[in-house]
Amino acid sequence: MLNLSGIGKRFGGLTALDGISFNVGEGSITGIIGPNGAGKTTLFNVATGIYPPSSGAVLLQGKDISKLPPEGRARLGLVRTFQNIELFGKMTVLENVLVGLHTQSKAGIFSCAFRMPWQMTEERRVRERAKELLDFVGIPELMDVEAGTLSFGKGRLLEIARAMALEPKLLLMDEPAAGLNSSETAELADLIKKIRDLGITIGLVEHDMDLVMDICDQLVVLNLGTMLAEGTPREIQDNQAVITAYLGEE
Amino acid sequence: MKSDKLKFLAFCLVVLLAPLPLAGGYLTNVLIFVGINGVLALGLNLLLGYAGQISLGQAAFFGLGAYGSGVLTTTYAMNPWLAMAVVAVCVAAFAFALGFPVLRLKGHYLAMATLGVGVIANIAFNETVDLTGGPSGLSGIPNLSIGGLIFDTDLKNYYLVWSFALVMIFLSLNLVNSRFGRGLRAIHDSEVAARVMGVNARLMKVQVFTLSAFISAIAGSLYCHVMTFISPTSFSFHVSVELLTMIVIGGLGSVYGSILGALLLTLLPEMLRTFHDYDIVVYGMLLISMTIYMPGGLVAGIPALFRRLLPARGSNA
Secondary structure, three states: OEEEEEEEEEEOOEEEEEEEEEEEOOOOEEEEEOOOOOOHHHHHHHHHOOOOOOEEEEEEOOEEOOOOOHHHHHHOOEEEEOOOOOOOOOOEHHHHHHHHHHHHOOOOHHHHHOOOHHHHHHHHHHHHHHHHHHHHHOOHHHOOOEHHHOOHHHHHHHHHHHHHOOOOOEEEEEOOOOOOOHHHHHHHHHHHHHHHHOOOEEEEEOOOHHHHHHHOOEEEEEEOOEEEEEEOHHHHHOOHHHHHHHHOOO | OHHHHHHHHHHHHHHHHOOHHHOOOHHHHHHHHHHHHHHHHHHHHHHHHHOOOOOOOHHHHHHHHHHHHHHHHHOOOOOHHHHHHHHHHHHHHHHHHHHHHHOOOOHHHHHHHHHHHHHHHHHHHHHOHHHHOHHHOEEOOOOOEEOOEEOOOHHHHHHHHHHHHHHHHHHHHHHHOOHHHHHHHHHHHOHHHHHHOOOOHHHHHHHHHHHHHHHHHHHHHHHHHHHOEEOHHHHOHHHHHHHHHHHHHHOOOOHHHHHHHHHHHHHHHHHOHHHHHHHHHHHHHHHHHHHHHOOOHHHHHHHHHHHHHHHHHHHHO
């Protein structure tokens, strides 16, 4: 599904990523883990087009998307959520999801201003869909609330609903469990599996090892900008290099 | 949805009836300028209040509209309605081309670039004497007319200007409550997140900039035909700052706020005649106190104030 080949990223003299190559298999839940500063978020930013890579290529379903801007990648089905939840705080919960449906609708400046009949039909359709998505993540009662006032946990659910609105083929989640309590994390795990069951491939960066070991089919371990290991959760748990990177030498 | 329509109809009614008690007096004349300023403020509010992109050069588009119509209808004797359409389209095309490089800038840099556009346009109005008449202005601009109806009195011009204003308010209300408007507000809140959602931020910012220039150009054309005389001082940096003050006071991101701000700031100078050249100081103080105490403008601030006062009274009772 997503193929990273030889990704490198330098910020001035600092090498944040070096020679990262792996494949996120179609239909899998792939976890990217590593100690703080390993380059996980940078890798996400390169994969989604926030930063261009200094070297290497990003391939989505075999197509080179390295030069596409984020909105172009979103249209191809590569969608992400953010570590610190980037909601549109001054808009309502429903409107946030409606922005997610931007690519699923097409009314432009003129048809919006003149309320063309087909634009009204489209508007009704996207509103219905947005409500369905809020049902899917379990927060339909919050639809008219201003998104900036949501709790962290609810905000995370909204962000996932909004990302789902883009009909992603691949959903990248940056630390979805960060800031959630244990019951919220358990709900999140169920939600992520539910999304996978819809046929959506998932990549996630996560620190919560219980969550990662529970839901991931495949893990990639980064350390100091390089790839340390790749394999199933069981293989990674027994990998000596990984244990050393996390816990230090004996 | 229903209450939005009612609100708009009520507003139309107020606009329709407002000049009746004034009997075509001096205040009718002031209300014409409330209409023109309202249209200009609305154009800037779509750009700044919704999309979050500042422009300190709105006077340039206003002036280009006024001078475009003025010159075409005097020197070239073009039909005023045709001239208005031609000029508005040309100014919009100019803004569209200008928007791509300029709107790559953010914050202070965008403010500086648009300020530059405003200053350059004002210098051009002053210096191209053969075309614009320079500092002494351009006179003899005809009134607009439809068939036999010539818009030559304050009352007629009031209804002319406000018909335009109402149409623009109606279209703007549609626009901000739609896919396009949501895209703009998303860009305002978080451009990165908006782009990740597939919102083409670069294009939409240029589109709304173009729209605001188009609206300003129409206001300029109306202004020149109402005044029949224009000079560069009406399109100076001062005007751009006034428009900014109007929407900050009325309410950023509120269509009706633009009109309320235009109303207050057009009436205010009439009331503050004694301040004369110091009016810019008053504007500055208004801007500062509004951003500190009522960041949502009067449209959001007054209901909030009532909400704060009413429960307090309830608890006393």
